[in-house]
Amino acid sequence: MSQKPFYNVKSEVGKLEAVLLHRPGKELERLTPQYLEELLFDDIPWLGKMREEHDLFAEALRQRGCKVYYYDQMLEEVLREESVREELITEMAEFTGITKLKEKAAILDYLKSRDTHSLAEIFIAGLHKNEINYKRESRSLSYYITDDYPFYINPIPNLYFTRDPGAVIGNGVSINSMKTRARNRETMILSYINRYHHEIKDTAPPQWYDYKYADAIEGGDILTLSDKVVAVGCSARTSPLAIEKLAENLFASDSGYKEVLVIQIPFKRAYMHLDTVFTMLDVNKFTIFPGIEDDLKVFSITASPEGKEYLDITPKDDLRKALGQALGRDDIKIIQSGGGDKITAAREQWNDSTNTLAIAPGTVVTYRRNQASNETLRKNGVEVVEIEGSELVRGRGGPRCMSMPLRRAPII
Numbered sequence: 001m002s003q004k005p006f007y008n009v010k011s012e013v014g015k016l017e018a019v020l021l022h023r024p025g026k027e028l029e030r031l032t033p034q035y036l037e038e039l040l041f042d043d044i045p046w047l048g049k050m051r052e053e054h055d056l057f058a059e060a061l062r063q064r065g066c067k068v069y070y071y072d073q074m075l076e077e078v079l080r081e082e083s084v085r086e087e088l089i090t091e092m093a094e095f096t097g098i099t100k101l102k103e104k105a106a107i108l109d110y111l112k113s114r115d116t117h118s119l120a121e122i123f124i125a126g127l128h129k130n131e132i133n134y135k136r137e138s139r140s141l142s143y144y145i146t147d148d149y150p151f152y153i154n155p156i157p158n159l160y161f162t163r164d165p166g167a168v169i170g171n172g173v174s175i176n177s178m179k180t181r182a183r184n185r186e187t188m189i190l191s192y193i194n195r196y197h198h199e200i201k202d203t204a205p206p207q208w209y210d211y212k213y214a215d216a217i218e219g220g221d222i223l224t225l226s227d228k229v230v231a232v233g234c235s236a237r238t239s240p241l242a243i244e245k246l247a248e249n250l251f252a253s254d255s256g257y258k259e260v261l262v263i264q265i266p267f268k269r270a271y272m273h274l275d276t277v278f279t280m281l282d283v284n285k286f287t288i289f290p291g292i293e294d295d296l297k298v299f300s301i302t303a304s305p306e307g308k309e310y311l312d313i314t315p316k317d318d319l320r321k322a323l324g325q326a327l328g329r330d331d332i333k334i335i336q337s338g339g340g341d342k343i344t345a346a347r348e349q350w351n352d353s354t355n356t357l358a359i360a361p362g363t364v365v366t367y368r369r370n371q372a373s374n375e376t377l378r379k380n381g382v383e384v385v386e387i388e389g390s391e392l393v394r395g396r397g398g399p400r401c402m403s404m405p406l407r408r409a410p411i412i
């Protein structure tokens with residue numbers, strides 16, 4: 001490959017050079033109490049404030065030399081190509097069930113007549129039924145009985161958690177298959193960006209997973225520990241079969257990856273992904289929510305020496321030792337969040353105290369609200385860059401969830 005790779009993430013903590021974010025938009029204004037659970041929210045955020053907070057987050061990253069890409073801009077850029085536009089409209093219509101509706105032609109005409117900017121906005125914010133001018137025939141039963149569901153295309157309010165749809169591992173990308181329908185469109189669109197964006201396509205990045213695979217895996221569970229080992233949480237969102245498939249794909253290529261360290265966490269909403277309870281802070285430091293330490297199970301997956309026929313799976317009895325082996329170090333430190341108090345730890349975990357984003361070895365971004373956990377990190381020699389998250393947190397995610405690292409500098 002002569003061209004510089006677009007993707008390059010070979011650690012969790014190397015200086016962050018480029019990241020994909022999504023600034024919360026109109027999709028959040030379409031959240032209603034009725035559909036909160038289905039759309040994986042616990043509350044209705046205040047969009048204006050959320051955007052201010054998100055802009056400050058992006059600014060904090062830029063100030064430290066990180067290039068920020070925005071999902072909606074990249075989508076708009078790929079939609080400028082007529083053939084991509086058509087392909088995406090067709091897949092979107094299939095995916096959302098529009099193709100089965102009587103008003104199909106009216107909706108498709110509407111989508112096709114939009115300019116690039118508003119089409120990108122519809123794909124993210126959704127399409128409300130009253131945006132289409134469609135008259136039902138007065139002789140049909142559906143003229144009298146209408147379905148009160150408001151959208152032809154649902155909004156995707158979780159998109160600002162760009163961590164989950166995609167994960168860069170080495171020079172390739174995993175376009176994830178999401179557990180819930182509420183988030184599957186995020187990965188479908190990401191796949192178009194990955195295939196057609198002018199900055200990416202000529203670099204021909206390898207792909208380790210595809211959103212069309214049946215088994216679910218989400219980026220909050222993927223921690224790229226080094227250029228040889230990736231840790232994957234087995235969780236409410238990521239299944240054992242998906243982890244095996246990812247491992248097979250990594251081992252069968254020249255990715256350089258030799259081990260997948262599986263960390264199984266309790267399958268609960270409060271800990272939906274591994275990164276809600278465990279993240280990496282420095283070359284030898286991690287933070288963990290103490291409430292789950294006794295419930296973890298760890299396994300190592302390697303390629304069988306006989307070839308690619310099957311995977312070798314070895315249970316590990318200690319997380320710290322397993323991480324030490326994976327990283328080739330004997331000084332691994334795992335720091336408990338919450339400052340040693342059980343109640344504080346649980347409260348702060350709910351607000352993403354353990355969802356730290358490393359922007360350089362030993363420097364992490366966290367929410368300011370998690371005071372006890374931040375203080376503990378500082379006492380352990382970690383530099384903490386605090387951001388406001390009063391509204392951002394309402395979608396149940398922190399700085400790590402809100403970022404998809406594209407490139408990190410090597411660790412020296």
Ligand SMILES: NC(=[NH2+])NCCC[C@H](N)C(=O)O
Binds near residue numbers: 164272273275396400
């Ligand atoms: N990497 C993460 N922990 N992401 C958090 C995502 C939160 C989002 N509301 C969901 O339930 O999917």
